[in-house]
Amino acid sequence: MVNIAVLGYGTVGSGVVEVINTNGARINQRIGDELNVKYVLDLRDFPGDPIQEKIVHEFDTVVEDPDIQIVVEVMGGIEPAYTFVKRSLQAGKSVATSNKALVAKHGAELLSIARDHNINFLFEASVGGGIPIIRPLNSSMTADEIEEITGILNGTTNYMMTKMFYEGADYDAVLKEAQDNGYAERNPEADVEGYDACRKIAILSSLISGQQVDFEDIYTEGITKITSEDMMYAKAMDMTIKLLASSKRDGDHLHAIVAPHLLGREHPLFNVNDVFNAIFVHGNVLGDAMFYGSGAGKLPTASAVVADVVDEAKHLHRNIMTMWKSDKLELLPIEDTKKRYFVRIGGNAAVMQAYLESRFGSIEVVEIEGLEGEFGFKTGILSEGEYREIAKEFPTIKGMIRIQE
């Protein structure tokens, strides 16, 4: 029997118990042993729920029990999750977690403790919910140099962008609807400001580089400034706007960014709608690949956590996860990234185009019937630094959205 303890009986924790109850026979067959939830750690009691008999309130009960071989951390947040995970690993127990904040901040250290103890620290559910991405990067795409990972990594904002695109709704209305549907939190900041996607791309960037990428270093811009007018321009260009989290290799360095981007119809991420997530990967020999699925939700996330538990149960005393070292990787400054830009500006295109081209180089003007006194234009490829310098000269610029090629 393989005994596990689940830390936290919230949405994901109760999902983990439900998945093990639902698919237990199949899971046991895959492990070749019986998987048993021995404890669930939660501050609360759940009278009347069958889980109650497994509820414990003290982490020491878990960590001091030599029967517990795997600890599932699904509490979220840095503390006390970090302390509990670290103590579990130091006690020789493998850990599976869905906690992106914990992995982004302390992943390198926790992986290193797991390796020293010949056990495992796995975190498939921390990025992309149920979508397998960590394990494919770790054990499938091993013949490649991964040159780019670009993902739609946040379901809430993708739901909002989809509604704004297809229904022409404005930001505030869509946010309210997302909140009413339970897709967005009452305090939506972590989603709409891009902080959630930022932690996830930090994890993926660390994995593909093998070094520590600090999420604080990643330029992050949310969707709060995207308007229904922006979507009108996007449609006129046969493009859409998505919150992308992206990491691109440039020699031994990485460019990383979280920001809304314009995407053309031919891009594999164009049609990723509603709360779905997808991760586009470009390998130097594999070429383009994409992984698509439910990026959040109780059961999809729990599915990924339990898959990690299965892997850990099959490798109780054998470390299987690639390390990322704790040496920090310095990201290239945002000013050095090169892109095309879509710019909205007040004024008249016929009057201003020649002057704009004298500063930005050749531009492509986009005008929208009904939007008077302004127009849009696409620049050629410029560094973000160059763009910013030149943009300063044009006080009527209303906004800029980067273009994903």
Next chain:
Amino acid sequence: MVNIAVLGYGTVGSGVVEVINTNGARINQRIGDELNVKYVLDLRDFPGDPIQEKIVHEFDTVVEDPDIQIVVEVMGGIEPAYTFVKRSLQAGKSVATSNKALVAKHGAELLSIARDHNINFLFEASVGGGIPIIRPLNSSMTADEIEEITGILNGTTNYMMTKMFYEGADYDAVLKEAQDNGYAERNPEADVEGYDACRKIAILSSLISGQQVDFEDIYTEGITKITSEDMMYAKAMDMTIKLLASSKRDGDHLHAIVAPHLLGREHPLFNVNDVFNAIFVHGNVLGDAMFYGSGAGKLPTASAVVADVVDEAKHLHRNIMTMWKSDKLELLPIEDTKKRYFVRIGGNAAVMQAYLESRFGSIEVVEIEGLEGEFGFKTGILSEGEYREIAKEFPTIKGMIRIQE
């Protein structure tokens, strides 16, 4: 040093050597040892090519060399591949292959020999080229019952369907263009008749059921009867036509089919175009997921083969691949599958609708301007057996395409 031998220096074989040359440093870092191509087995010589010094003509040279730990089989076809792979495994050498015909026919036996010798038989490249799908099924989606796998598994036919859909071209013109571009063979039968996709879905069906699914048992219909008129109807219904290979769980059994299907715009496979492949998976807790990428091509396929080699080099004496047993799984008869059908029929809709509805139940008529003397209709859900019985009564039926929900 980990020494490997590559059997066959054709497209994939030379790709394998190229990938190892290109990404050798990264690959060695991942293995924690140096990967060395010691032999390349081919009947031909390659004078002037640096590979020549590694060329051998006798398989015995490979199998009798105790230094060779991993054999890469990329010759294709059943013989002599089967004999070479079996002898390699029996000699304690792990094998990585891209050979779908071999895996579909002898996978269960070869996996069993590998397990008995505590080595590995891996075949990621046999389905979906560079797309990771075998390994995700084997080690990521292990908390789920996989209820459905539906894939666009053949790039040639997907290229043709895409051209027919977007350009309105007819079948013969598109086939000729595909042949001229090198996307289709001079003898295109294996692709256009669905035989290639059939072997691939047989492999996936065996993996998700854990039993032997014989490709000969899978109902297989190619794209040869799809016309530009069919595409006109598809467009009118805001759908497209794709050659789908699909396996669906029904209790302890599976329904499996390869056939052209109509797909709606909301289906994740709708936008998989050109030579790209994609595999849609539905798990009972994961929900929907999709894997997308290059389904063929020298380097993407070689990328998947070399990733298997990396895994085998990391697990030289440890079996890591889930078995499928050699007991044969009886598929459910095609007559029992339930679907909606799109039917083209000669005649006049106004005249015939009432009578058609008396036989098929409620139908949805589709008429195309310019196509005189015929119309199309969508049925409700019927078993294929029921559909076939009723269809016999209507000799003016020109064709039927199944609808994928």
